[in-house]
Amino acid sequence: MSKYAVLGNPVSHSKSPLIHSMFAEQTDQVMSYLAISVEENEFEDFVRNFFAGGGGGLNVTVPFKGRAFTLAASCSDRAQLAQAVNTLFLDDNGDIRGDNTDGVGLVTDLKLNNKVTISGQRVLILGAGGAVRGIMAALVYEHAATITIVNRTVSKAELLVEEMQSMASIEAMSYEMLQDAASNGRNFDLIINGTSSSLQGEMPKLDAKLIAPGCCCYDLMYSATDTLFVQWAKQEGASLSIDGLGMLVEQAAEAFVVFRGVRPNTASVMENLRKQS
Ligand code: ATR
Numbered sequence: 175m176s177k178y179a180v181l182g183n184p185v186s187h188s189k190s191p192l193i194h195s196m197f198a199e200q201t202d203q204v205m206s207y208l209a210i211s212v213e214e215n216e217f218e219d220f221v222r223n224f225f226a227g228g229g230g231g232l233n234v235t236v237p238f239k240g241r242a243f244t245l246a247a248s249c250s251d252r253a254q255l256a257q258a259v260n261t262l263f264l265d266d267n268g269d270i271r272g273d274n275t276d277g278v279g280l281v282t283d284l285k286l287n288n289k290v291t292i293s294g295q296r297v298l299i300l301g302a303g304g305a306v307r308g309i310m311a312a313l314v315y316e317h318a319a320t321i322t323i324v325n326r327t328v329s330k331a332e333l334l335v336e337e338m339q340s341m342a343s344i345e346a347m348s349y350e351m352l353q354d355a356a357s358n359g360r361n362f363d364l365i366i367n368g369t370s371s372s373l374q375g376e377m378p379k380l381d382a383k384l385i386a387p388g389c390c391c392y393d394l395m396y397s398a399t400d401t402l403f404v405q406w407a408k409q410e411g412a413s414l415s416i417d418g419l420g421m422l423v424e425q426a427a428e429a430f431v432v433f434r435g436v437r438p439n440t441a442s443v444m445e446n447l448r449k450q451s
Pocket of ligand 1: 236300301303305306325326327328330368369370371374376377378
């Protein structure tokens with residue numbers, strides 16, 4: 175039986191084994207998919223041994239996406255732009271290749287599942303860590319009109335801007351600058367929360383004036399109850415307030431295509447996960 179797994183630390187909360195087992199059942203694929211917690215200093219050895227032992231493919235989550243990028247012998251363009259890898263598999267020569275399906279997962283959830291337009295829209299992104307890196311390339315490829323990245327540590331947002339500025343109209347800001355912009359009437363059509371702040375039970379203070387008419391607010395995080403960001407967006411009257419469960423399932427579907435060459439149906443899997451949470 176072909177073996178697959180998601181590697182992370184911690185990883186026990188991961189829904190990937192459940193999602194991939196639903197995909198496998200749906201598409202009649204005979205495969206196993208486990209969540210494996212890997213020690214910080216053992217990641218590279220684990221990956222090499224996994225493939226040497228006949229493993230079919232791996233997903234990679236926090237904190238290993240950057241190291242998976244470095245380890246891969248070659249990468250897709252989207253992983254190269256993100257400098258982060260969430261999917262590892264063997265290429266035709268038997269070398270380890272990296273891909274990043276996070277961005278396409280977000281775009282598919284926005285465009286296909288929620289009918290949200292990205293092209294020509296003014297996009298605000300909160301955060302400049304690993305999660306944001308994964309989605310930047312996809313947003314650039316979708317031709318957002320402008321992309322504004324706000325981060326507590328402004329230098330990290332500035333670095334992202336430097337890397338992407340030849341491809342998009344993109345700027346970095348502090349939260350203070352964002353507040354000034356809101357006070358001056360600036361607003362956004364799509365606001366994406368890519369901070370991990372809700373994990374600590376907090377979120378950056380945001381002015382409701384940032385929400386343009388028809389605005390979609392999207393949290394890359396998800397939880398059984400509304401995340402703090404989704405609560406804020408609903409309270410302040412955003413047209414759409416969405417958490418990241420759809421993105422999670424869509425990025426997994428894209429990885430499943432890479433692994434098995436078959437595209438699963440995501441709607442039924444999302445419905446099942448919502449029922450269970
Ligand atoms: P991930 O891989 O989940 O993105 P990360 O790379 O550690 O994790 O990035 C976390 C992001 O959330 C960062 O942008 C971080 O801001 P800093 O770069 O300034 O640390 C942001 N973040 C975390 N807690 C936050 C908080 N309480 N308020 C605002 N931003 C926060």
